[in-house]
Amino acid sequence: DSGVTQTPKHLITATGQRVTLRCSPRSGDLSVYWYQQSLDQGLQFLIQYYNGEERAKGNILERFSAQQFPDLHSELNLSSLELGDSALYFCASSPRSTNTGELFFGEGSRLTVL
Amino acid sequence: GESVGLHLPTLSVQEGDNSIINCAYSNSASDYFIWYKQESGKGPQFIIDIRSNMDKRQGQRVTVLLNKTVKHLSLQIAATQPGDSAVYFCAEKLFSNYQLIWGAGTKLIIKP
Numbered sequence: 768d769s770g771v772t773q774t775p776k777h778l779i780t781a782t783g784q785r786v787t788l789r790c791s792p793r794s795g796d797l798s799v800y801w802y803q804q805s806l807d808q809g810l811q812f813l814i815q816y817y818n819g820e821e822r823a824k825g826n827i828l829e830r831f832s833a834q835q836f837p838d839l840h841s842e843l844n845l846s847s848l849e850l851g852d853s854a855l856y857f858c859a860s861s862p863r864s865t866n867t868g869e870l871f872f873g874e875g876s877r878l879t880v881l
Numbered sequence: 882g883e884s885v886g887l888h889l890p891t892l893s894v895q896e897g898d899n900s901i902i903n904c905a906y907s908n909s910a911s912d913y914f915i916w917y918k919q920e921s922g923k924g925p926q927f928i929i930d931i932r933s934n935m936d937k938r939q940g941q942r943v944t945v946l947l948n949k950t951v952k953h954l955s956l957q958i959a960a961t962q963p964g965d966s967a968v969y970f971c972a973e974k975l976f977s978n979y980q981l982i983w984g985a986g987t988k989l990i991i992k993p
Contacts, residue, residue: 769924809970810925810983823980857924868915868974868981872924 770794773858773873781881785846788876792839792860798822799841800870801833802857810857816841845878853880893990900958902987904971907952911973914947915981916956920967928956928969958989966991 770793780786792799801813803826812825816835827833830848835841845852855877859870894900906914912933917925931938931945931954938945944957954971968988972981 769926771924809985812980812983815980825980859924868913868930868972869927870925870981872926874922874924 769871769873771858771860771871771873773856773876775876776874777877777879779879779881780848782848782850784848784880785844786848786878788843788845788856788858788878790841790843790858790860790873792841792858793871796860796862796871797839798861799835799839800859800861801827801841801843802859804855804857804875806854813843848878848880850880853878890985891988891990893992894961895992896961896963898961900956900961900965900989902956902958902969902971902989904954904956904984904987905952906954906971906973906982906984908973908975908982909949909952910975911982912976913974914945914954915972915974916943916945916954917970917972918965918967919970919986925970961989961991963991963993965989 772791774789797818800815803811813827814833815823819835830846833843855875857872857875859872861870915930916928918928919925929940929943929945931947942959946955968986970986971984974981
């Protein structure tokens, strides 16, 4: 158990809809990262927050947005969903915004868009 | 742009043998190289890392080798066990950068 909690574990929705994925980082970790992983593919970095502020942005679509709240949990909002958005979405946390690269990943939220 | 890539997408190894997973990187300025293991249905898990000023680092049953001359990184797993079945990702980063650059992943299959 990494200590990172993601909900929901599974989500099935239709094209055009909007969903929100939630992440609770490890206790004390200030950084939260969001990644997208399509079937049998690598990890695509979406966005990073550190102590409530956006720190880095990767290949995140304009239809997607995220935020980190004062209690450090984070939400990833996906809107106007398309079939190609079907993927595993991982959240990871780390204690500092710059580090050796050790991230602690949650078990992911599997999104299926029909 | 800079990228990290893997030579082999799938590797099959006999149980008990040693496994070697390879990775090529292109950013000679990277400070850290990291290996992650992702078991089916789970999130990636940190295995081991190595700084750019090192050539070799050993962990429990795993060894990471870094060859900066040819920009090559490898992960050696000794006495491979069924529990080692997973996808292995290499990643690189600059210490001053927030982001990891991830490789494509190698799927390790253990033959009984």
